[in-house]
Amino acid sequence: MGHKELPNRDQLRDYNYAVAGHPFFHDSAGTMCVADGELFIKPCTQSEIDFYQSANRRHPEFANLMPLFMGSLMLSDPAAEGIDEAVAGVISEVGDIKTTKEQIVASVAAQIANAPVELQPADDVTWIPTKGRKIKTDKAVVLENATYGFKQANILDVKLGVRLWADDAPVEKKRRFDKLSSETTHGNLGFRIAGMRVFRGSDDASELDEEGYKIYDKDYGRLSVNDSNVVDEFRKFVFNETAGIDRELGKAVCAAFVRDLGRVQEVMARHESRMYSTSLLFVFEGDGEALRAAIEENNALADSANGKSSLDRTTKRIDSGIGLDDEDDDDFDELEASLPQIYTLKLIDFAHAQWAPGQGPDENILTGVRSLERIFDEMAQ
Template sequence: MGGKKRIPSPDQLRDYNYAVAGHAGTLCDADGELFIKPCTQTEIDFYQAVETNGYRDFADIMPLYMGELQLTPADVPIQEALMGVIASDGNFKTTKEQIAATIAEVVDQTTWVPTQGKKIKTDKSVVLENATYGYKKANILDVKLGRRLWADDAPAEKKERFDVISSQTTHGKLGFRISGMRVYQGSEDESTLDEEGYKIYDKDFGRVTVNDENVVDAFRKFVFNKAAGIHKALGKAVCSAFVRDLQRIEDVLTSHETRMYSASLLFIFEGEGVSLDAAIEMNNEILDRQSAESYTCPPVSRSNMSLDSRMDSGIALEADDDYDFEADDEDDDELRLPQIYTLKLIDFAHANFTPGQGPDENILLGVRSLLRIFKEMAAEDD
């Protein structure tokens, strides 16, 4: 940050399809640092419950919550409505810090009513830190969790439809399904890549192509990619990093009493090998100059690139290619680590804390299955 922000115009705001799967209509701010997602009151309530009730460990596995944004009336273009937040004093707020400081002033108190299966119409959005911000070429994987996918208030038709999906996919046995993924240089056939060089796997990949027998191969497509410079050792390091975070998520979910339906895990890592190597080296260079306490995580092992200590994936480095560490010695509080990988629990439209009901074994089934798969990939022979 630190003066590098530009005031966004409506034309600078862009549509953002979050994690490839099922998040149409979301927006980012001009710099891509904030993620603005239309949502129901239930999702807002869950984020606020985590914030206000002191669930610090739970907050750590979720996207950083900035607050709620109340959309303006329909006659105002949505791009203009989302280009900033208007505070009560009439001043227009556009930077991340300003939005964080004033977002509470536009909280709407309207009670949400279940839609009984109809398409949700909402004027509410949740404002989050964009988990993909700071990556050069982010590989993104959205995995929907659970064997049961419907909440108690879902109509019978929806319950039946979701039960069919569960029985016909990896949901039934493994407790998860790949909703979609996006892999940089994920194919040697350039005709199958998009304009940015990504291979896109849509929702049909997880519903039709992936099954209990080939599911590990599907995850290998996400991680191991020679064409992008993600060689076997580097891919195994990424898998080991995800193993540690999956263990953390399992611990948190086991220690809390919740019920979540159709929540997902969002996996992200730097998908271009040269950039991934450079990010690891830059982390080490920075951490060599600063105390471990300043960054809350120890350096990555240079000897084997094993990511053998968990890194705080929410930390990003705002730096150009010609970043000068010497010039920024006086601004250490603005120096942030480059992105290597991120794993977050997302999508809380049907999520609640449920004291007295025990941990959510429905969602934990999927987390534990994913943990076994990533352990298997991390241990594969070179």
């Protein structure tokens, strides 16, 4: 999964470009990205910013499961439908806007250092379903774009949990979310497919968008996926011969996700937290030819760095970490940065997340992670 550190100047090379007022595009959730860029700008509440800050400051192992946190921003007009110059800058602890790279690095470091130990509960307000509308806020979290560097990224968003509401949720929200859980795979498996994007995921061109992707929206996981067909539905994300992802290659992808899902379990078992409506984001190279080429290059560079001959380069060796000494962190980080993207797995969405000292691991979320590991392990066989 790589190592998480405070953003350095190289990591921030596109950051100043963003805060200077570069146009962003929005996805259906209101998220803004620099097109094909490394930044991921997500409108959010202060509590989500707090969770990112405290994770990076006090729980670095847990933060390693999350997208790289680059800081927080203030939006110029969060209610606007189209925001061209949305990002004003990094907001410091005293409210100043920081725009130079040096100021950004210093401000991010200060915010993480001063992150609160305990998060304050949200104000009790009457719950009104958003129905997919953008969040109304003047704040945003800046993250590394998990889909950056892929030729054709296949993306799967899996919402975690049997219970989907936080303790301070209004009664009506609890009732609706409990109904959603009981009617979907949340109830027994602890997760639901919230959305999926698969490159050339159909032989029927009419089912593909203008970029060649088949899109599975939020209703797919609610209405089409159930306990009995869930494994077959996950296969649609990975095994796709139309895009050149054959059985051998797909099994290798699944095995890689199994390994990382195991890592997620290990880390979460060592941390006491409570998260609701958090997701796991699965991303891998959806173009079979590009995926094979990336695997070959990863394996060749890994062998070279380790002083080994380039033998047994099979698709089962899907990531550059295999065969490298974990003690050579600096060499590994430098090598990893030069490698083409193959896959990534990240824990995302922390609007309803907080640390829970003394309460033990988050079994509600872990139920879903364990179910996902079993499914991907079955597909890897």
